[in-house]
Amino acid sequence: MKLDGSDHFDPFFELRRxxxxxxxxxxATYWSEMRRVRDFPSSFxxxxxxxxxxxxxxxxxxxGAGLGIAAACAVVEEAxxxxxxxxxxxxxxxxxxxxxxxxxxxxxxxxxxxxxxxHSRLQMSNVFRGGDEFVYQTTTTGARLSGQGVWPxxxxxxxxxxxxxxxxxxxxxxxxxxxxGATKGISLRAQWTDATKGQVSxxxxxxxxxxxxLMPAEGVVSRANAAKELLACAAxxxxxxxxxxxxxxxxxxxxVVSADSVRARKVIRDTxxxxxxxxxxxxxxxxxxxxxxxxxxxxxxAVSVVANLFGAQDLAGNL
Numbered sequence: 001m002k003l004d005g006s007d008h009f010d011p012f013f014e015l016r017r018x019x020x021x022x023x024x025x026x027x028a029t030y031w032s033e034m035r036r037v038r039d040f041p042s043s044f045x046x047x048x049x050x051x052x053x054x055x056x057x058x059x060x061x062x063x064g065a066g067l068g069i070a071a072a073c074a075v076v077e078e079a080x081x082x083x084x085x086x087x088x089x090x091x092x093x094x095x096x097x098x099x100x101x102x103x104x105x106x107x108x109x110x111x112x113x114x115x116x117x118x119h120s121r122l123q124m125s126n127v128f129r130g131g132d133e134f135v136y137q138t139t140t141t142g143a144r145l146s147g148q149g150v151w152p153x154x155x156x157x158x159x160x161x162x163x164x165x166x167x168x169x170x171x172x173x174x175x176x177x178x179x180x181g182a183t184k185g186i187s188l189r190a191q192w193t194d195a196t197k198g199q200v201s202x203x204x205x206x207x208x209x210x211x212x213x214l215m216p217a218e219g220v221v222s223r224a225n226a227a228k229e230l231l232a233c234a235a236x237x238x239x240x241x242x243x244x245x246x247x248x249x250x251x252x253x254x255x256v257v258s259a260d261s262v263r264a265r266k267v268i269r270d271t272x273x274x275x276x277x278x279x280x281x282x283x284x285x286x287x288x289x290x291x292x293x294x295x296x297x298x299x300x301x302a303v304s305v306v307a308n309l310f311g312a313q314d315l316a317g318n319l
Contacts, residue, residue: 080238
């Protein structure tokens with residue numbers, strides 16, 4: 001598994017190189033087995049953590065790299081180019097990036113340091129897709145949190161839960177980060193029905209939350225959504241590059257530069273440029289909705305065009 005020559009001109013070349021060192025230990029057979037049994041790629045996540053690739057969006061003052069979403073997208077893209085799958089673990093990048101602006105208070109330091117060191121992983125309930133809200137009621141010592149939402153992974157793969165909550169009777173939202181295993185009143189419940197097929201819900205029943213642990217939600221959810229969209233774009237770009245590399249390798253015995261290979265490389269370059277513009281704007285805190293939409297269009301087009309040019313629709317569907 002080698003880096004492309006063009007990557008030498010990339011500002012995140014070193015991150016791509018470290019990603020390649022991780023990915024070389026996870027061949028296609030590993031990912032086929034993960035898909036077959038629908039298991040979580042825990043060993044892949046451990047390797048990424050050991051190479052300090054999971055704390056890129058954690059601020060430097062909390063032990064992370066503080067490199068922003070552009071760096072995270074470079075890692076996700078490279079991993080997908082090399083046949084790996086970030087689809088079930090990239091949410092931590094988005095959440096840490098979104099929370100960075102809310103992480104100045106001293107009480108936030110412990111869990112941010114835990115994330116940066118790899119001792120804890122952060123997930124959130126299904127509020128991005130309209131899940132149930134959590135409600136808190138003020139008490140003399142702080143607040144009580146109640147509610148239920150869909151949990152994206154099993155508890156052994158995540159210790160910290162980020163919950164969107166609103167005070168009872170009010171519309172303004174806040175965020176609480178809670179320890180799933182240690183917070184009294186927080187539990188996971190599997191729903192074994194034909195419809196849910198073992199779906200796990202995170203349930204809070206009068207869980208005690210210190211008021212200092214509640215943060216304003218303004219801007220956090222939108223930043224996390226934007227970051228997640230760009231990470232998905234990076235994954236599709238990596239998939240397109242993987243298809244292109246696979247197909248061109250099969251034609252390496254010829255010295256003819258075909259029109260389809262030229263077009264494939266152009267759409268890949270255009271996609272990376274669009275993604276770079278969008279990540280740059282988001283990292284700087286600028287208005288980026290239009291840029292994100294354009295990056296999404298380009299990334300979808302890249303996979304489709306490359307697959308159609310090389311007749312690799314089946315390969316694209318398995319990535």
